[in-house]
Amino acid sequence: MVLHSGADDLGLLDDFRGPARSGGRAINPWRAIVGAFGVGLAVGTGLLLLPVARSGPGGASLVEALFTATSALCVTGLAVVDTATYWSPFGQAVVLLLIQAGGFGIMTLASMLGLLVSRRLDLRSRLLATAETKSLGMGDVRAVLLGVARISLVVEAVVALVLTVRFATTYGEPLGRAVWLGVFHAVSAFNNAGFALFSDSLVGFATDPWISVTVAVAVILGSLGFPVIIELLRQHRRPRRWSIHTRLTLVMTGVLLVGGSLFVTVAEWRNPLTLGALDPAGRVLAGFFQGVMPRTAGFNSVDTGAMNDGTLLATDVLMFIGGGSAGTAGGIKVGTFAVLLLAILSELRGDPDVNLFDRRLAPEAIRQALSVALLSVAVVIGATLVIATTSAWDLDEVLFEVVSAFATVGLSTGITADLAVGHQLLLVVLMFAGRLGPVTFVSALVLRQHGRLFHLPEGRPLIG
Template identity: 60%
Template sequence: MGRPAPVPWLLRRPAAAVVVGFGAAVAVGTVLLLLPVATEDGSSAPVVAALFTAVSAVCVTGLIVVDTPTYWSTFGELVILGLIQVGGIGIMTLATLLGLLIARRVGLRLQLTAQAETKSLGLGDVRQVVGAILALSVVIELVVAVPLTARFALFYGEEPGRAVYLGVFHAVSSFNNAGFALFTDNMIPFATDPWICLPIVLAVVLGGIGFPVLLELGRRIRTGSRRWSLHVRITVITYAVLLVVGVAAFLITEWRNPATLGPLGIGGKAVVGLFHGVMPRTAGFNSVDVGQLYPATLLVTDMLMFIGGGSAGTAGGIKVTTFALLAFVIAAEVRGEPTVHVLGRRLPAAVQRQALTVALLGVGLVTVSTVVLLSLTPFRLDDVLFEVVSAFGTVGLSTGITADLPPAGQLVLTALMFLGRLGPITLASALALRDRVRRYELPEERPIVG
């Protein structure tokens, strides 16, 4: 038997492969958006605007520096749509494969070497996962596009071709948690229309909860099994709790706000409250003017955006699993327990350190970016912090200051969107896949804490 085929450098470093892949997509998208045919007036877009839009689309964020429906031509909108699809499905595929690799606790070098030797080991699993992601994504987007198309055509009088275009665009944007809309006021014209808002909410939840959860739920339903993995239980429970908290907090804080929920009836308030309770999961659509929200609402939304959605999905943030694991660690420490138990399982110390590292680095990145933007702009802390957290969490919600930021500030947000989208995934996978043995331990000494 001969030697196994050499493994390409990127395959030996999956985190680097994710970054390179998305960097290439951003480069291609920027070049396409710089073409004169991409704008309505036929002129070439500014480089910063093209780069910002490409990064926002690939990282499925939704922040914009120019008005999407009036500035970009149909060609430009299709480029954005393609970037959203590549960024959404691409990150789901890569992150899911990394998650499976980590969950199986198999060394990457060993797995790749074995696959190279046998030419088949694990290959079928990879193809099956990728195929399932693509199929599920297309099915969900089509299912969501149907009611949207029908509503635009039958109720709002759009031409059939235009209605299909609007339905498909917003279905793709919502499932991929992108937040791009083909209306100048985003979803504000449809704030109380459940036939528009509820399909978008459903797509956002399915895309943001994470493909590993959807895959396991489907498998368990088919087999009738009642045993769920720890990841699925943590994700579903935490996601549901944060969803209820988000909806309740928005309704409570905005109930009497004359610029948002105040003038609406009970039914309208319920639709808007549900819509904006889900959007901080990193979707970025808005059905009321975010700039008119009360400071308390902005702060709650900041926290929800920072947490984000499920792992290996289209959502950003530090992820609900990271947040939940840290909560379990705190609870165990408060109770004085030597180990952390989560839903009938013991949590490894390595996982605790990984969750803490991801969360604290996220806090540090948001803090530094906020200070930089405050020094570059005259805007209030509320608005700047909201913008920074929205970019880091790849949400896309904005109080309306994005386009008014100087080019340097927009570049800061551009970098933040890229780091916020890829940072938690690549960092978590790098930490989990790293296997280093310490051959000695130093004497123990306890410093004063608190």
């Protein structure tokens, strides 16, 4: 989540104490990113309001169009209408384009188009792209942009091919329909959106490894983050040269995937409404699938609303943590969670420094991680209180929907469509804030950093 500003990374920012300037006009990269997403949201909402976007008579309501556009652009997956039946092929295509645009990042896509047209990036474009992609240096932005495009298209193409063949050969879908299903779910999976063209998401494929595993792998790859994927491709034979960010992301992703999958499988093994209705092999596969999705995407292969209370709470935690930075997953990110966890362990051991992979973490990184986590907790608690005190839904259901929206996951207990309009609009704000809030907040913190020439006398209040 951190936009580095060291001398070897963003040297221009060493003497930078405010927004960059281009042609005498102030540039705030984070504000430009928010503004671009706002424009994309307005365009998407307008397209979904067209009568041609709906499969039935008339057009969608403003709330339906706004909610769907936000969920797609913020790669969330929550829905107030059934994507498979409510939207026409045109409307589904709009949703698909919004997912792809949100996955790339509006600013990343805009910078890439500028690169293709002019073969060069100016300072404004580089700052915007760096803020969105977390590239390690201004000189790496071009490679990152092209790498993002290549990786996304290749992964989505491979996943689409596998899914298309499976839909056509095993489920008897006509070739055109199979291709559309393959492409839509490939883009939705890699971008961690969780939108599906089946009314029950992927419940009908719970025991099909070709569908479940393929979608899960695409989701995991998208959740790692583009910097990690690019570094793995460049340095796959030299793991000792991997950056701290890559190693930390891989370790935490592995721990959370294994832990989450095991917990869901064990907790739901005998639940007749979820895993209990499947054969043992199917339970293992569905448990793995449900263990992958909470941290990243909103697909489900069993009824999420029928899960045990303990499983829902564990899912809340996994959704809140999220995936890797600069990827398509949401949450506070595994790096933020790991830094906080290491800080706690260091304090328990009495160590003055927080160390990771033979490196001492910068105090700024710890403060930023703490700021992101606490602000995220405050947002989730505040929104949960508002909905829980003004509706008849149970607290665990409300908390699940709020965390899912803010972490841009998209899993649901089934109450989103039945919430009051005001509550749905609150979820819209949460999805937008969850997608852009952490990156813009941390970027603002980094760009505002400056050194002090003095330190005040030390004080120590009582803690605990």
